[in-house]
Amino acid sequence: MTSKTFAIITDIHSNISALDNALSIIESRKNVNQIICLGDCFSLGPEPEKTLKKLKEINNCIFVRGNHDRYIIEKLWEEELPALEGMDPYDPICKAIVENEKWTAEKIGNEGIDFIRKMVISHREIVNSTLIEFTHAWYQRDDHPPSIEEALNWKKHVDASTKNIEKFIFVHGHVHVPRNEKNGNLTIYCQGATGLPFDKDTRGSVAFLDIGEDVNWEVIRFDYDQELIINRLEERKTPFYSNLKNTVKYASIGNN
Numbered sequence: 021m022t023s024k025t026f027a028i029i030t031d032i033h034s035n036i037s038a039l040d041n042a043l044s045i046i047e048s049r050k051n052v053n054q055i056i057c058l059g060d061c062f063s064l065g066p067e068p069e070k071t072l073k074k075l076k077e078i079n080n081c082i083f084v085r086g087n088h089d090r091y092i093i094e095k096l097w098e099e100e101l102p103a104l105e106g107m108d109p110y111d112p113i114c115k116a117i118v119e120n121e122k123w124t125a126e127k128i129g130n131e132g133i134d135f136i137r138k139m140v141i142s143h144r145e146i147v148n149s150t151l152i153e154f155t156h157a158w159y160q161r162d163d164h165p166p167s168i169e170e171a172l173n174w175k176k177h178v179d180a181s182t183k184n185i186e187k188f189i190f191v192h193g194h195v196h197v198p199r200n201e202k203n204g205n206l207t208i209y210c211q212g213a214t215g216l217p218f219d220k221d222t223r224g225s226v227a228f229l230d231i232g233e234d235v236n237w238e239v240i241r242f243d244y245d246q247e248l249i250i251n252r253l254e255e256r257k258t259p260f261y262s263n264l265k266n267t268v269k270y271a272s273i274g275n276n
Contacts, residue, residue, distance in 0.1 A: 023232030024147045025051050028211060030058035030156075030193030031086070032075075034065025034124070035215030035268075037244040038224035039074055042214050045226050045240055052228070056143065058193035059086025059156035061136075064120055064264055065215060066252035068127045072135060085139035086156040086194065087163040088121070093136050097122040105163050119259035147231040149186040151178060157194040165192045165210070168203055175206045187235060191227075198225075198239065211239045222246060222271040 027046040032039050046052055055078060062068040075083070087105070096102045102118045103109040125133070141162075142155040153174075157165045166174065175188045188206045192199075196218035199210035211227035212219055223241040230236040249268050253261040267273055 021233060022148055023230070024053045024145070025049070025231075026152075026154075026229040027052045027055045028058065028154075028191065028227040028229065029055070029214045030211065031060045031196055031213035032057075032062075032065070032071060032215040033060055033088070033213075034062050034068045034071045035224070035244070035249055036065075036067040036070045036074065037246075037248050038215040038242075039071060041242050041244045042224060042226040043074070043078070045242060049228065054145075055081040056154050056191075057081055057083045058154060058191070059084045059139065059162070060088045060193065061086070062128055062132065063088035063092065063124045064117070064258075064260060066249060066256050066258055066261070066264075068124045068132065072128050072132050076135065082143050082154070083135075083139045084143060084154055084156050085136065085141060085162065089136045089139060090162060091118075091121045092125045092128075093133060095122075095125070113260075113263065116260040116263070123259050146182070146185070149184055150189060150231050150235060151182060151185045151187070152189045152191065152229070152231065153178075154191045157192055163194070165194055165199075166190065166208070168201060168208070171206060171208055172203060189229070189231075189235065191229065200237065207235070207237075209237050216267060217271045218267070218273055220271050222269070 029042050062071055097118050101109040103114055107114040142159040145152050156162045171190055190208045192210050196213040198212045201208040212225045214224050224244050226240050228238045250265050253265050
C-alpha cells in the first residue's frame with residue numbers, strides 16, 4: 021500500500037518569521053513527500069519581498085492561489101469602487117486593505133506577479149482509495165469555504181466520476197481558524213493560518229496530512245518573533261498596518 025505525507029502552509033500574509041519557522045519544522049520531518057501552500061502569500065503583512073524570495077526557494081511545493089493573490093493580479097485597486105469579501109467599498113477598512121493590495125503588488129513587482137499567475141486554483145491527489153482536494157477556500161470560489169452540504173454535494177459528483185474512492189478529504193485555508201469536520205467518509209480540514217491566525221492563539225501553524233492505511237491530520241502550532249513583525253509593520257507603515265499590528269498581537273480581527 022502506498023503512503024504519502026503532505027506538509028501544508030497557508031495564509032502567510034508576508035509574515036516572514038512565521039514562514040521561516042514553519043519551513044524549519046517541515047525540514048525537520050524526514051518523511052514529507054509534498055509541500056502544499058494554500059495561498060494568500062503576500063498581502064497585508066510587512067515583508068512581501070522576503071516572502072517571495074523564500075517561497076521561490078522551496079523545492080517540491082505546489083502553490084494554490086488565494087483571494088488576496090487574485091486581487092493583486094486583477095489589480096483590484098483600479099476598479100471604480102473596489103471592494104472585497106462583501107465589504108462596503110466606502111468602509112475605511114476596506115479602502116485600507118485595497119491600498120495594501122496595491123502596495124504589495126508594487127513591492128513584489130513583475131517577479132511576484134508572474135509567481136502568482138503560475139499558481140493553481142486547486143490541486144487533487146488520489147492515494148490508494150483516498151481522494152484529497154486542496155484549495156484556498158473552495159474550487160468554485162476563493163473567498164468562502166464550503167459548507168458541509170456543499171462539500172457533500174461535491175463528494176457526490178466526484179464519486180460519480182471517479183472509481184474506487186473510499187475516503188474524501190477536503191483541505192482549505194482562508195478562514196484563519198482551525199476546522200476538523202467529518203460526515204461519513206468525507207472530512208474537511210483547515211489548520212488555521214501559518215502567518216496570521218484569527219483564533220486568539222498567536223502561534224502560527226503548519227499541518228501534516230499522512231495518507232496510508234489510515235488518515236492522520238496533525239497541526240503543529242509554533243511561536244515566531246511577533247515583535248519583529250509588529251516592528252516591521254510600524255517601520256514600513258504599510259496600508260492597514262495599525263489594524264494588522266493588533267491582529268498579530270491578539271490573533272483576532274475583533275480588537276480594533
